[in-house]
Every structure is written in C-alpha cells, then in structure tokens.
Amino acid sequence: MPAIAETTIDALERVGTALADPTRRRILLVLLDGPAYPADLADALGLGRTNISNHLACLRGCGLVR
Template sequence: MIATPGHGTDRAVLAPAAALFRGLGDPTRLSLVRELARGEARVVDLSTALGLGQSTVSNHLACLRECGLVDFRPQGRASVYHLTRPELMDLLIAAEALLQATGNAVALCPSYADSAPESCALVPAGLGQPGE
C-alpha cells in the first residue's frame, strides 16, 4: 500500500490507507481506541471514562466497527467492545514516535491542529513506548 514501489501517485492504491486514517482522525475515536487498548469495555463504561453521552460513544464505536477495528460480544443485555487488530496498537505506537520525532509539529499545522492538543497521547501509558 504506502511502501509499495512502482505505484507513484495512484490515488486508488492509497485510498484504503486514507480511509483508515480518516477513521482514526477523530479525537473521540482515538480516545475510544485508547480505552479499549486497556481492555474490553461496555458503552456505559466508555461513556463514563470519556465523559461522553452513550449515543455519541455508540455512534463512534459503530464507525470503528465498520472499519473492522473493533467488535463486540454480547454479555447479558450489554455489548462488550474490544479491539480486533493488535496491529492497531503498533500503528499508534509508531504515530507516537513520529509525533515525538517531529516535536508534535503537526499539532501546530493550521490544517490539522484545530482539535489535537499537543499533549495528547495516542497510546495509554504502560502499553508500549516507541523503541520497545
């Protein structure tokens, strides 16, 4: 996809990667991924942890589920959500390393900085640091 030589600027080849990053490009969805990296959780637990309404959390989980990044299992009347792809954590750890290497320059970029605080960590503490 990204590192495939010989494709030049073929937008169709890059479209899936762009869609993935758009899916992860929302601070609420990143927060949900961070929480789910800690372990499985119900919507009510995620709502409480993030201080968001249950409908907001449910809508963002639906988006992440459609992307194949999270799924759920029924538990009584509730659904318990979990991350489906361990590679997602590798991606977020690499993003943390990139942010550190650039001094969070993207947070100062006028095109992308409107909702990204400089101190925002993509990966929960203790779940892996760049270089580990």
C-alpha cells in the same frame, strides 16, 4: 512496483478518517486496557452513550474494533 488495489486504498482511507477524530483515538486508548461496554466508555470519556455508539460504529466499520 505492483499496483495497489482500489479496495486497499478505500480501506486505508476509512482507517485514516476514523483515526483523524480525537474521540475515536481516545476510545481506542481506553480499549487498550481491555473490552468495555459503551456505557463504560461513555463514563470514562465523559460523553453520551449515543455519541460513543456512533463512534464505535465507525471504528467497527473499518475493522478497528469488534
């Protein structure tokens, strides 16, 4: 079995951390219906825009959203 690159392991850890949070999972479920502005996500999930923006930054950082 070939060795797994450290960068691959790091990327998987970031994705795992992102998906471990229930709010980020809820954001991803809403985004399955299509793109949405942070304000729309905040309204849909009953959360503040700053909170949503912080979660989106995490999801962007690991490549789950653009």
